[in-house]
Amino acid sequence: MPNQTSPSRYKGHVWLQILGTVALLVIGGTVAAVLVNNRKQPQKKERVITPPVVQVIKVSRQTVNIDVEGFGSVRAQTRTNLIPQVSGIVTELHPNMKSGGFIPAGQPLFQIDTSDYKLAQSQAESRQASAMAAIASAEAQIDESDERILDAERDLRRTKKLALTDVAKEREIEKAETHLRVQKALLRVAQSRWESAFADLARAQADIAQAVLNLKRTTVTLPFDAIVINEQVDAGQRVSAGQSVGAVYGAKAFEIAVPLEDKQLKWIEGVPIGRIGALTKAQISKLPHASVQSEFAGVKTIRTGKVVRTDGVIDERSRMIKLVIQIDDPLSIYATTEADKSPPLLPGAFVRVTVHGKALNNVFRIPRHALHPNNTIYVARNEKLHMAAVEVERKDRNFAYVRSTLIKGKPTLDDGESIVITPLDTPTHGMAIKTAPAPSTTSKK
Numbered sequence: 334m335p336n337q338t339s340p341s342r343y344k345g346h347v348w349l350q351i352l353g354t355v356a357l358l359v360i361g362g363t364v365a366a367v368l369v370n371n372r373k374q375p376q377k378k379e380r381v382i383t384p385p386v387v388q389v390i391k392v393s394r395q396t397v398n399i400d401v402e403g404f405g406s407v408r409a410q411t412r413t414n415l416i417p418q419v420s421g422i423v424t425e426l427h428p429n430m431k432s433g434g435f436i437p438a439g440q441p442l443f444q445i446d447t448s449d450y451k452l453a454q455s456q457a458e459s460r461q462a463s464a465m466a467a468i469a470s471a472e473a474q475i476d477e478s479d480e481r482i483l484d485a486e487r488d489l490r491r492t493k494k495l496a497l498t499d500v501a502k503e504r505e506i507e508k509a510e511t512h513l514r515v516q517k518a519l520l521r522v523a524q525s526r527w528e529s530a531f532a533d534l535a536r537a538q539a540d541i542a543q544a545v546l547n548l549k550r551t552t553v554t555l556p557f558d559a560i561v562i563n564e565q566v567d568a569g570q571r572v573s574a575g576q577s578v579g580a581v582y583g584a585k586a587f588e589i590a591v592p593l594e595d596k597q598l599k600w601i602e603g604v605p606i607g608r609i610g611a612l613t614k615a616q617i618s619k620l621p622h623a624s625v626q627s628e629f630a631g632v633k634t635i636r637t638g639k640v641v642r643t644d645g646v647i648d649e650r651s652r653m654i655k656l657v658i659q660i661d662d663p664l665s666i667y668a669t670t671e672a673d674k675s676p677p678l679l680p681g682a683f684v685r686v687t688v689h690g691k692a693l694n695n696v697f698r699i700p701r702h703a704l705h706p707n708n709t710i711y712v713a714r715n716e717k718l719h720m721a722a723v724e725v726e727r728k729d730r731n732f733a734y735v736r737s738t739l740i741k742g743k744p745t746l747d748d749g750e751s752i753v754i755t756p757l758d759t760p761t762h763g764m765a766i767k768t769a770p771a772p773s774t775t776s777k778k
Contacts, residue, residue, distance in 0.1 A: 385766055387753045388754050389771060394697060395695075397698055398691075399734075401593065404683065405590050405591040405684060407680050408590065409680050411582060418550045420574045423566060423568055436561065439556070440554065445550075445572065453543075457544050458537075465534055482513065482517055485516045488512065559584060565577075566578040588660070589658040592653035593653060595647060595652075604640055604642070605643075606643050622688075623637070623639065625686050626684060627682055630676060638660040638661075640657070643657060644657065663678035665677060697723070699735060701731055703733075704723075708725050709721065712745075712751065718762065719762060722745055
């Protein structure tokens with residue numbers, strides 16, 4: 334039979350394996366402990382915190398002129414349709430009577446045939462002469478009738494006296510009374526003729542005035558320098574009274590209506606609102622000025638205008654009010670030298686307007702991004718960051734205009750101090766910073 338391992342021998346073999354494993358673990362642990370105890374401890378280093386580098390600018394109190402900006406479209410200050418007041422054939426036409434043409438004030442735009450109106454004037458003058466002759470005749474008859482009435486009254490008185498002495502008979506008295514009545518009737522007829530002739534004279538004179546006026550209206554002119562927008566008239570064409578034959582606009586001045594929030598008007602002094610009557614020269618000289626930036630044919634131009642009024646109504650939807658800016662000589666027609674001429678500013682152009690408003694005194698002007706929530710700014714003092722509260726007077730696109738507040742009797746910001754303009758992730762009051770001056774262009778407007 335084959336040899337079989339006895340259970341006692343198998344158990345002994347297992348115990349030997351366990352003891353060997355334990356011995357190895359003990360030896361390994363002992364070696365590891367020796368190595369750990371004999372290793373060199375690393376040197377401890379202190380953590381150094383580097384303060385952030387921030388850019389600063391120095392600020393001081395100053396007087397700042399406030400500008401209010403907006404956009405608007407150019408429109409003609411004066412625009413009118415050409416409507417002749419008399420009818421007739423056009424005999425002459427101004428050479429510039431075409432779209433875009435310039436026609437000075439007082440020059441005829443076109444001439445209507447005068448023949449009919451001269452004839453009407455001649456006929457009215459003839460009626461006037463006839464009426465005047467009739468008046469003269471009636472006045473002579475009135476004078477004659479007055480004399481005859483006086484004679485008839487004397488005869489009647491004399492006849493009545495004779496009747497008292499039985500010299501004159503009753504029949505003679507009646508005859509004298511009848512003669513007086515006849516003369517008075519003739520006087521009334523003469524007076525009626527005079528009144529009729531006078532009425533004819535008045536009508537003739539009115540017809541003459543109308544004829545003269547119509548004759549004057551055959552020459553169509555304008556009281557202002559004009560640019561022709563469009564025209565539908567030519568020489569030889571018949572035009573009718575009351576029918577439009579074109580349109581023009583005044584060349585001397587244009588307007589720009591700039592929508593603004595009504596609260597922005599507080600920065601603009603002297604804006605005429607609801608004024609009665611025309612402005613005087615002294616008032617015009619004090620009107621706020623504005624700069625108007627436009628571009629034409631690739632050339633940018635800045636013109637100076639003045640604020641003349643508001644539209645006088647707040648838009649119900651946008652809640653805006655329109656400020657009206659006047660630009661003189663927008664087409665450079667009246668420039669005396671080439672140097673004074675600018676590219677034309679045409680109606681319909683979209684422009685940028687900067688209204689120069691009132692001044693703010695004793696304010697600090699800081700970059701807008703340097704103003705943080707709750708109207709707080711960061712001030713650098715002795716390489717430490719200090720959070721300071723300020724009062725904000727106004728903000729525009731680039732800057733904020735602030736005043737210092739007082740805390741325990743001390744201003745939160747003073748002249749010559751440096752404010753931090755670099756964004757910080759987690760700023761804390763009193764944190765260490767390292768300052769560096771910002772480029773000089775940062776603080777310029």
